[in-house]
Amino acid sequence: MNAVLGLLAVLLLTAATGYFVAQEFAFVTADRIALEQRARSGDRGAARAVRVMERLSFMLSGAQLGITVTALVVGFIAKPALADLIAPPLRALGTPRAMVDGAALTAGFVLATVVQMVLGELFPKNLALARAEPMARALASSTLLYLKLASPLIRLFDASANRLLRAVGIEPVEELHHGATLEELGHIIGESGEELAEGHADLLERALSFSERTAGEVMVPRVDVVTVSADAPLRVLSEIITAHGHTRYPVVGDRIDDVLGVVGLDDLVRLTPEEIDAAPVRAVARPPLLLPSSLPLPDVVDRLQAADVPLGCVVDEYGGFAGLVTWEDVAEELVGEIADENDAGEDLAIRRGEWWTTDAGLRTDEVAHETGIALPEGDYETVAGLLLQRLGRVAEPGDVVTVDLPPTRMGEPPRRAVVEVLTVHRHVPELIRLRAVGLEEAP
Template identity: 50%
Template structure:
């Protein structure tokens, strides 16, 4: 082969390598949603690109075959041609004949490698990543034709690779997944927020939406001890007294044995026009949901029933708590306060990374308020529950426990010992921690 044909082969093979590299990266990076929209609008190239992405694993195998063959041909054809070109120059520099051959071959390998890497690998890769949809549409027709030609060879190689993996105890995946899990979405949101691409408020809203589907009724309900209930036999005057005292507009109604018989409230009172008689006369059927039902299902049941309150029932059939539409909304957008609600009291920050936190806050709410991720468990949901679980007994005021903090969330100073936090009971309510002091454990304290 002449020298010029060798150089021509180098650039043609490099272009072929670049074609396969761009093909590989563009179809992997292309947004299928964008391609579907364009295909729906009548874009034939987008339709062809979707045909390729529907067989992404097969396309990648074909691209790898093309890259491998063209790279081998560069070494076989182009590098000797380059060596022939540089050999006279090396001889003119007075190098011994024994060195000229080795240096010329090495130079040929170096030049071919640089050309292959820059023009055949890196530039097409960056183009495919920067303009994935445009490149995918441009290459789609030729890619389909190429796969039709080399398909039998690709299937043969794929079968061999699949058999090898199965012998090693690994089950191959036929196609590349394009969807993402909630965990991956959460990581994307966190990374986008850190990079400044998402406003913090929007990031929090998206995180709450992701967490919404993972929670159940028991996790967000107002627990039974904090629910004002009425007995079916109580007079309506007692209901009026309860409204004046607590300001709630809806109340679960219980039978004498504690079973839920319904709900009542301002709407039922006004509709009846009654001021006397038992509460049972203005009680309507209650929407009952098990404690384990996921929040999206609770929301759907409330929508279908056209009800704004649901009674949460535990596994023994008793009232575990209540959920309102407002509670569900707060899981998505944060605390909502109307004119009848007391001013919400959240975590209070003190110097030195010390916090005073309501024991009723869930651990995810504690993390959101303080930045401290405390250990979670199926045995408890709230900060008070964590303290009770670690103490193993009913607490007294001043009791404290030391718990680990997730290192990647620890906002404490550098002198904190092994990411530990001390939880101290400040006050009790109904024998459980009402307020808890959250403080870092520092070196001196840990050493004692």
């Protein structure tokens, strides 16, 4: 009779252990955002589950207390109870009297361990992982009651553990971080790329990196900007618009760094031919929106919207004119290259055999997106900057630079990129070609 009662106690305590294990894993793995949404729609179980998750560290301490106590009591009761049940069959089988007690205790220990592991640990753990939100809602009421009743004991053990943590310089936290960092989201998107619709992974990756970009990184550089002198007659502006096709141009003074305003086609259409012949550009120029080159893109968007202008003039840390940033430049950081009537319609990178031919003025991340060759990052933004840094001098056609490529996947063999300068403009690489090779192939 005592053995039967002991066995029943073991089963009840094992169920209690399973309860605390399910409690621990359900609240840790449950989607809190989903529970909060259900709570707002009137689900009381979800609301109680959210209350538990707001004190996740305290709940985990309570679960650990329950698991520890029930497991210890199971161990204390299970071995003798199961041994009492196993000993009679062993004697009936003719086991020597001297071996019966030891064999029964050993068999009881093994059986108790199996029961505790399967029913008390693994089954409730796997159930909670597979049905985290339903389990969290189902366990929430009893968990809150248990935490209230056991609160003094939990606080005692929690306070002792927290003192030890503070003694080694670590500040304990009550609620676990349940969000994901930008880097973690990037890894998630990268790993889920094949499961997302075509183009969605790229769009998400661009959206994540959007806030890290600055005006200086996305602008049209000054050397590629067509400007108009403030003292030039408006007919010159008309000729420039006809020649280049853009609708707006920065107005500069005696020096190109002296940006006085912005003028465009809409300023001309309101004037008579006589006024166009007589008036200087400065007469119709509008004040420029000046943007620091270090300004993050979200702030660029805010400034463009607040000023209600289509472009901003980017200035560097010395106050010099660095380039232009337009709504198109901003949009391309999210959706990729946008072709308009002024674009040639050519691909950013063209593949010929193993080589990719592309513009050296592209950023390294743009080259990686177009070619799959992730050039190393450094104190430069473009491929031209990388080449000039590695060469240590002005570039010439035929210059070849070999750079080590950072690994993109675990276990990937080391690779290098061979970059060759094809053409040069103003001593800066203009057109280049590149390819990725193994270490044994690199020149």
